[in-house]
Amino acid sequence: MTEPSQAPLLEVSGLSKVFETPAGPLKAVNAVDFILREGEALGLVGESGSGKSTIGRLVLRLLEPSAGAVRFDGTDLAALPPEAMRRLRRDVQVVFQDPWAALNPRLTIGYQIEEPLRLHTSLSAAERASRIAEIVERTRLSAALLARHPADLSGGQLQRACIARALVTRPRLLVLDEPTSSLDLSVRAGILELLGELKRDLGVATIFISHDLGTIKLICDRVMVLYLGTVVETGTTAELFAAPRHPYTMALMSAHLSPDPRQRRRRILLRGEIPSPLNLPGGCVFASRCPASLEACHAQRPPLVALDHARSVACLRAGDDLASLMGAHT
Amino acid sequence: MSLLSIEDLHVHFVGEDRLGRPVTARALNGVSLTLEQGERLGLVGETGAGKSLTVQALMGLLRAPARLVRGRALFEGVDLLALDEAKLNRLRGAAISMVVQSPKTSLDPVRRIGDQIVRIQQAHAPVSRAQAWRRAIDLLEKVGVADAERRAMAYPHQFSGGMAQRVLIAMALANRPRLIVADEPTTGLDATVQAQVLDLLTSLVREEGASLLVITHDIGVVAHYCDKVAVMFAGVIVESGPVEQVFGAPAHPYTQALLAATPERIEAGGKAPRAGLPPNLRALPEGCVYSDRCPIADASCRTEPPQRLLALGHQALCHHVAPQREALA
Amino acid sequence: MSDAASSPPAGSWLRTLPLRLRVMARHAPTAFAGALIVGVFALLALFAPLISPHDPMQANPYDVLKPPSGQFWFGTDGAGMDVFSRIIHGSCLAFGIAVPAVAVAMLIGVPLGLFAGYRGGMPDEVLLRAMDALRIFPSIILALALVAATGKSLGNIIIVIGLVDAPIFARLVRAEVLSLRHSGFVESAVAAGNTRWRILFIHILPNAMRGALAQSAVRLAWSIRVSATLAFVGVGVQPPTPEWGAMIRQGAEQMVTGEWWVALFPGLALVLLVLGFNLLGDAVQDWLDPRRRTGVR
Numbered sequence: 001m002t003e004p005s006q007a008p009l010l011e012v013s014g015l016s017k018v019f020e021t022p023a024g025p026l027k028a029v030n031a032v033d034f035i036l037r038e039g040e041a042l043g044l045v046g047e048s049g050s051g052k053s054t055i056g057r058l059v060l061r062l063l064e065p066s067a068g069a070v071r072f073d074g075t076d077l078a079a080l081p082p083e084a085m086r087r088l089r090r091d092v093q094v095v096f097q098d099p100w101a102a103l104n105p106r107l108t109i110g111y112q113i114e115e116p117l118r119l120h121t122s123l124s125a126a127e128r129a130s131r132i133a134e135i136v137e138r139t140r141l142s143a144a145l146l147a148r149h150p151a152d153l154s155g156g157q158l159q160r161a162c163i164a165r166a167l168v169t170r171p172r173l174l175v176l177d178e179p180t181s182s183l184d185l186s187v188r189a190g191i192l193e194l195l196g197e198l199k200r201d202l203g204v205a206t207i208f209i210s211h212d213l214g215t216i217k218l219i220c221d222r223v224m225v226l227y228l229g230t231v232v233e234t235g236t237t238a239e240l241f242a243a244p245r246h247p248y249t250m251a252l253m254s255a256h257l258s259p260d261p262r263q264r265r266r267r268i269l270l271r272g273e274i275p276s277p278l279n280l281p282g283g284c285v286f287a288s289r290c291p292a293s294l295e296a297c298h299a300q301r302p303p304l305v306a307l308d309h310a311r312s313v314a315c316l317r318a319g320d321d322l323a324s325l326m327g328a329h330t
Numbered sequence: 331m332s333l334l335s336i337e338d339l340h341v342h343f344v345g346e347d348r349l350g351r352p353v354t355a356r357a358l359n360g361v362s363l364t365l366e367q368g369e370r371l372g373l374v375g376e377t378g379a380g381k382s383l384t385v386q387a388l389m390g391l392l393r394a395p396a397r398l399v400r401g402r403a404l405f406e407g408v409d410l411l412a413l414d415e416a417k418l419n420r421l422r423g424a425a426i427s428m429v430v431q432s433p434k435t436s437l438d439p440v441r442r443i444g445d446q447i448v449r450i451q452q453a454h455a456p457v458s459r460a461q462a463w464r465r466a467i468d469l470l471e472k473v474g475v476a477d478a479e480r481r482a483m484a485y486p487h488q489f490s491g492g493m494a495q496r497v498l499i500a501m502a503l504a505n506r507p508r509l510i511v512a513d514e515p516t517t518g519l520d521a522t523v524q525a526q527v528l529d530l531l532t533s534l535v536r537e538e539g540a541s542l543l544v545i546t547h548d549i550g551v552v553a554h555y556c557d558k559v560a561v562m563f564a565g566v567i568v569e570s571g572p573v574e575q576v577f578g579a580p581a582h583p584y585t586q587a588l589l590a591a592t593p594e595r596i597e598a599g600g601k602a603p604r605a606g607l608p609p610n611l612r613a614l615p616e617g618c619v620y621s622d623r624c625p626i627a628d629a630s631c632r633t634e635p636p637q638r639l640l641a642l643g644h645q646a647l648c649h650h651v652a653p654q655r656e657a658l659a
Numbered sequence: 660m661s662d663a664a665s666s667p668p669a670g671s672w673l674r675t676l677p678l679r680l681r682v683m684a685r686h687a688p689t690a691f692a693g694a695l696i697v698g699v700f701a702l703l704a705l706f707a708p709l710i711s712p713h714d715p716m717q718a719n720p721y722d723v724l725k726p727p728s729g730q731f732w733f734g735t736d737g738a739g740m741d742v743f744s745r746i747i748h749g750s751c752l753a754f755g756i757a758v759p760a761v762a763v764a765m766l767i768g769v770p771l772g773l774f775a776g777y778r779g780g781m782p783d784e785v786l787l788r789a790m791d792a793l794r795i796f797p798s799i800i801l802a803l804a805l806v807a808a809t810g811k812s813l814g815n816i817i818i819v820i821g822l823v824d825a826p827i828f829a830r831l832v833r834a835e836v837l838s839l840r841h842s843g844f845v846e847s848a849v850a851a852g853n854t855r856w857r858i859l860f861i862h863i864l865p866n867a868m869r870g871a872l873a874q875s876a877v878r879l880a881w882s883i884r885v886s887a888t889l890a891f892v893g894v895g896v897q898p899p900t901p902e903w904g905a906m907i908r909q910g911a912e913q914m915v916t917g918e919w920w921v922a923l924f925p926g927l928a929l930v931l932l933v934l935g936f937n938l939l940g941d942a943v944q945d946w947l948d949p950r951r952r953t954g955v956r
Contacts, residue, residue, distance in 0.1 A: 047520035060850055089852030101843030106865045119852045154607050165851065184376040184608070185547065189591035211521065214593030255525035257550025259592040261573045265554065269529070270522050273492050 008035035009205050010059070010173060015068035017054050017229075026277050028054045029229045031068070033304075036173070039203040043220030043237065045210055045252070049277050051229035052209045056175045059207065060094055061085055072173065090120035093166035097178035099158035103150040109161045110146030116169045131168060138201075139164040139194060156187035163194065167202070177209045195219060213256045217241055222310075225249045228277055228285040231304055235311035245313045247293075248286045250326055268326050284316070292317055292325040331407055333541050334365040334388075334509055339401030339411075341380075341387055341565070343611075355611040357383050357396070358565040359619060365509070365558075370532060370542040372552030372573070375562030376588075378608035381545045384562075385511055387411065389428065390418045405509065424454040427502040429531070431514040433494035437486035443470070443497055444482030450504050469500035473530060492523040499531055503538065510535060513545045528555050549592055553577055558643070561585045564609035564619040571644030581638070581646040583624045618649070626650050690946075693876075693938025700932050704751040711744035715901045724918045734920035736909060738899065742920060745901035746928050752902050753932060756817055757882035761875055763821025764882075768828025769871060773864055775829070776836025783833070790826040798823045802885055806894045816895055820882050827878065828871050835867035873947045876940030880933045887929055903929045 017029040029051040036042050044052040057063040059070055061077050070077040072092065077085060093116070096102045103112055110132065117128045136143055141160045150158060159179060166174060176195070180188040196219060199206060208219050216223055217237055224234040225246065233246035244250045247268075254268040270289045275281060281288055287297040297316055304314040317325070341358035358380045365371050375381050386392050388403050388410060403410040405426065410418065422428075430436050438446055447466035451457050457465075463482075470478035473496040486494060495515065502510055515531060516524040532555050535542045544556060552559050553573060560570040561584065569582040580586045589595065607623075615622040621631035630649045638651045684691040703710060713731075719739035727734045733742035775786040793801070805819040839845055840863070848862045887904030889895030896902040898909060903925040910922025 047522065062846060062850060086852050086854065089850065094847070094850045096843055096847060098843055102847045104844045104848070104862055104866070107861075115848075115853070116851045119854075119857075156607070162847070165847075185549070186376060186587060186591040189593075189596050192593060192596055212593065213521075218593045218596065251522055255521040257525075257548065257554050258594055259549040259553050259577065259589060260594070261553040261577050267525070267529070269526065273490050273523055274520065 007037075009038045009040075009073060010036040010207075011069075011071040012055075012059065013069050013071075015055065015058055015070065016066045017051070017058055017063060018066045021278070023278055027229055027280055028277060029058065029065075030280075032226075032229075032231055034224055034231070034234070036205050036207065038172070038205055040222065041199055041206040041208055041220045043208045043210065043216035043223040044226060045213060045216050045223060046226035047211055047252075047274060049228055049274050050226040051277075052211075052226050053177055054229070055226075056094070056177045056207060056209050059173075060092060060175055087120070090116070090169045091172045092175070093169065093171040093173075094175040094177065095159070095162050095166050095179045098182050099155055099162050100150070100182075102162050103158060105150050107149070108146065109141075109148055109150065109153065113146070113161060113165045113168055116165060120169050132164075135164045135168045138198070139167070154187070155183050156190055159183060159187075159191055160194065163191075163198070167198065167204070170202075171204060173205050173207070175207045175209070178211070180215060181210070181212070192218060213241075213253060214258070225252065228274065228280060230285050230301075231312075231314065232286060233311075233313045233315075234304070239311060245307065245311065245318055245322070246286075246315050247290045247317075247322055247326055250322065251289075284314075292320075292322055332364040332404075333367045333369075333406060334363075334543070335402075335404040336361055336363050336384070336388065337402045337404070338362055339384065339387060339403065340399035341383055341392065341401075342397050342399050343395045344397055345395045353612055356565060356614055357611055358387065358401075359614070361401070361562075361565065361567055363560050363567055363570060365541050365543060367508070368536075368539055368541060369558060370535065370544065370556045372544045372546060372556035372559045373562060374546055374549065374552050374559060374588075376547060376608065378564065378611060379562040380565040381547075381562055382513055383565075385428075385513055385543070385545055389422060389426070389511070390415070420454070423450055424505040425507055426509045426511065427505065427507040429495075429498050429502045429510065429512040429515045431517050433491060433498045434486065436498060437494060439486055442483055442485060443489070447482075447497075447501055447504055450501055454505050465504065466500075469503060470497070472503070472534065473497070473500045474526075475500075492519055492527060495519065495527050496530065499527070499534065503534060506538060507540055509541050509543065511543045511545070514547070515544065516551065517546075517548075524551075531555075549577075549589065561588065564611065564614055566619050566647065568620065568648070569644075569646040571641070575641055575644045579640075581640055581644075581651045582620075582648050583626055583650075584620050585646070618647075687942055687945075689938045690942030693935045693940075693942060696931055696935025697939055700750045700928075700935065701754065703747050704754045707747045707751045711741070711747040713741035713744040715740060715745040715748040716899055717741075718899070724913065724921070726918070727920055733924040734918070736906070736921045737913060740899065740901075742906070742924050745906060746903070746925055748901040749903045749906065749925060749928065750932065752896065752900070753883050753886070753929075756813070756820070756886045756896075757879045760817045760820035760824065760882040760886070761878050763818055764824035764878065765828050765871060765875070767821065768825035768830075769832050769864075769868070771825070772829035772832030772834075773836055773859060773867065776833040776867075777840060777859060777863065779840075786829065786833075790829065793823075793826055799885055799888055803889060803892065803894055806889055811894060811897060813896065816886060816889060820885050823885075824878055824882065827874065831870035831874060832867050835870055836863055839863050839866055869947050873944040874940070876936050876943055878940075880936035880940065883929070883936070884933055 013033050015029060015032045019026040019028055032055060034042065044055060046052045054063065058065045065078050080088065113132055113135065114128055117123055117131060123131065133143070136146065139160045141157065141164055145153060145157060153161065180191050183191060192215065199219065208216065210216050220237050222235065223237050223240050225232050225248065227248050233240065233244065233249045240249065244253055251268045251270050254266050268291065272289055275288055281298065283298040283300055284302050287293040290297065294316065302314045302316045304312045305318065306312045307318065339358050339361040343355040343357055345353055347353050361380070361384050373381050373384065383396070387398060390410065392398055398411060401411065444463060444466045447469060448459060448462040451462040451465060467478045467482055470482055475481050475493065475496055489497060512531065516527050519527060528551065532542065544551065546552060556573050558571065559573045559576050560567045561576070561582065563584045569576060569580065569585045576585065577589060580589055609619065617632040618627070618635045621627040624631065635647045635649050637645055637647055639645050640651060717740060722731070722735050722739040724737055725731050725735040731741050731743065733746065735741055771786060775783040802819050802823045806816055809815045809819065845858060845862055848858050853862065886895055890902045890904030891908045893908065896905055898905045906925040907922045910925065913921045
């Protein structure tokens with residue numbers, strides 16, 4: 001685990017995104033704050049509508065934030081003119097969920113891995129070729145595939161190509177948006193092993209977006225749990241998984257199905273389903289489904305309160321013995 | 331007699347390549363499995379394993395270019411594969427019902443939810459509309475649809491994904507089936523909703539004394555909601571048995587690889603890359619279908635692997651299953 | 660890699676061509692017929708001076724309105740010119756007008772559609788309304804009026820036909836761009852740091868051409884028809900240039916007096932080539948339709 005010593009590489013504050021829809025404003029992300037240090041891996045976990053992918057796109061400025069700042073190495077990306085932002089993309093790269101869609105079907109794999117080098121560096125053709133050879137070996141992509149088009153590759157190979165493309169400029173921040181969700185289990189394992197290895201060897205700071213707790217636990221140093229565009233809990237991976245403090249984190253963990261049939265689950269049954277982000281409840285966003293909710297929870301939104309140096313929870317009852325209140329049974 | 335017994339099912343896809351040469355993809359290569367009354371069986375595998383195709387064959391839903399080559403599927407002693415369309419229709423939706431992956435597209439968008447549950451009852455039994463409607467409300471309450479009287483009047487688009495899946499479960503239960511086939515019933519649902527739906531499905535199945543066949547790629551679903559598991563690879567069931575035994579002591583190299591690939595069991599930055607390509611059904615290896623990517627394959631794997639009994643009900647299709655476990659049986 | 664065994668190695672395209680053609684003839688007979696017709700006319704056009712037995716523009720007062728014979732296969736017209744030779748040279752003109760006209764249509768329509776689809780908003784709205792307005796006029800009438808107004812030179816005819824046909828390409832490209840704009844690989848291209856220019860021309864455009872290319876054979880057929888129509892009503896290519904429409908027009912006068920061959924043969928040639936392009940166009944559209952491209956996996 002990385003020791004929090006240096007100044008943060010990424011500092012996100014008050015980040016919000018409202019989408020104007022025909023049905024009214026949709027609040028996808030509500031005043032999210034977080035920091036990311038050099039070499040650190042932060043996991044964003046949540047279900048659909050949690051805003052985790054939107055946060056990723058806001059950080060990458062593929063979407064314009066409605067409010068807030070995204071400070072990368074001191075520069076506010078949200079306020080950067082387009083051309084300066086484009087040049088900065090050398091340092092901020094991304095791997096998306098669907099490798100079948102993420103590559104241009106008409107260009108060769110080799111060209112697409114090389115493209116960021118052409119865009120951001122003045123390396124000679126020979127230097128580019130050696131950089132590509134290096135990254136191709138690192139991502140364990142067969143060099144023979146470079147001349148192929150995306151349609152000739154399997155999902156796992158495509159995702160390795162996407163990772164190679166994202167890393168070829170040696171970025172300082174990498175956003176991984178559900179990079180393994182659309183892959184088969186055994187393919188996924190290979191990609192996860194690769195990502196773990198890259199994290200160890202390259203030390204690039206990572207935002208890892210996933211709905212899968214098992215994957216998050218494997219890759220991330222810290223975790224941020226999101227529900228309806230709001231951070232409900234954040235902490236180091238080890239502590240958060242050992243002792244979740246927010247009722248939603250508890251429920252999410254109890255809903256995770258481990259592959260071990262002997263591992264008994266603490267079942268926390270939630271009422272109903274995730275409300276529509278089109279009309280967010282006034283109080284705590286989770287109150288409508290929370291087994292431990294009080295009157296007060298519906299009235300006011302609980303702030304994210306630091307419990308210790310690493311853990312913050314947004315729950316009025318964070319001090320109570322929630323585990324027994326949640327009606328967890330085995 | 332088992333409730334369902336699939337015996338040596340072979341399905342091929344027959345077509346032509348770009349140059350007009352005939353091509354055969356061997357999608358199912360001798361699938362055999364049995365399901366007893368009241369059992370919950372998970373059929374698990376990755377892309378190209380043939381899980382869904384097995385169900386399609388079973389339900390009489392195979393369409394060209396898929397071709398049934400041979401095999402039987404005995405349901406209460408009757409071969410489903412030999413039945414004509416009319417007889418099959420009498421079974422489907424009644425004695426055998428199905429819960430599919432995409433609830434939104436499986437419901438008729440222009441018909442009220444309640445009416446759809448009424449119709450499926452009236453299709454199989456001479457019940458009055460009032461009677462069927464009452465049962466529809468009962469069923470909706472049973473699957474946890476709050477305010478069922480009013481919601482029965484609603485249309486599918488007014489339901490969320492999780493709610494629509496509950497409606498499909500209600501429809502599947504409407505005619506008191508003895509076998510429920512659930513094809514990826516919770517894929518696409520959120521984790522907390524998935525748990526709700528699976529809890530509901532399995533408890534209702536137990537209540538009704540029906541059997542459940544769950545098709546899934548999710549190891550966790552099988553681990554926590556099934557009694558037995560059958561692991562598929564390239565159209566073959568390579569290992570099957572009670573969940574605790576198969577997951578606790580996987581014998582077949584593919585099962586071992588599959589379980590080792592779950593995030594819970596892999597080490598970050600570990601080991602060599604895995605052979606992650608889906609099987610090429612047009613060019614399967616001789617003998618064992620897994621032999622071209624198996625770490626312990628040798629010359630003997632060029633021949634058909636034997637079905638090895640490892641413990642009561644636990645069997646694996648492999649030349650090299652651990653000998654001490656074999657002795658145990 | 661799993662599919663590598665089934666796809667022929669690169670470079671063998673020419674070697675497997677006869678086999679491919681046989682497969683095509685068996686599985687897509689209409690496409691094969693279309694390709695055959697267009698191919699034959701293309702060869703005629705290419706080698707017209709070598710094939711045609713007579714000079715197509717050589718008037719011969721001694722051989723006026725001769726019926727088809729061993730000397731004049733398709734007979735002669737009112738000026739004594741050989742109809743067969745004129746049809747062969749006419750195919751040269753048919754391609755010579757249609758191909759550049761469709762090129763002009765694409766040159767105008769594709770960038771318009773690309774720009775409108777990518778920018779969205781006002782420019783898109785303006786383009787859509789302008790195209791709707793153009794659609795009020797039947798395109799043949801529009802072409803007729805434009806040629807009449809600008810002059811009957813070959814260049815004008817080509818430009819006018821291309822101009823009238825451009826909205827079709829603009830629409831097709833715009834529709835593709837609209838869906839591509841939010842596609843995964845375009846988002847990836849933005850995230851990788853591509854300039855707007857590169858995103859448009861390297862990532863979007865090559866993928867947006869499918870519909871336009873699929874339509875091009877059908878548009879060639881249409882252009883041939885329009886140029887013949889223009890010539891027939893007298894605003895297109897002028898006699899004695901061997902243009903099929905103009906030849907039909909001349910022959911129409913002889914039809915009543917019994918010299919049927921003057922109009923019939925150019926008419927048949929016109930019908931045949933238009934049919935060929937249409938058959939080919941249908942086949943190309945089918946082939947490019949993603950839903951059709953599901954073979955055995």
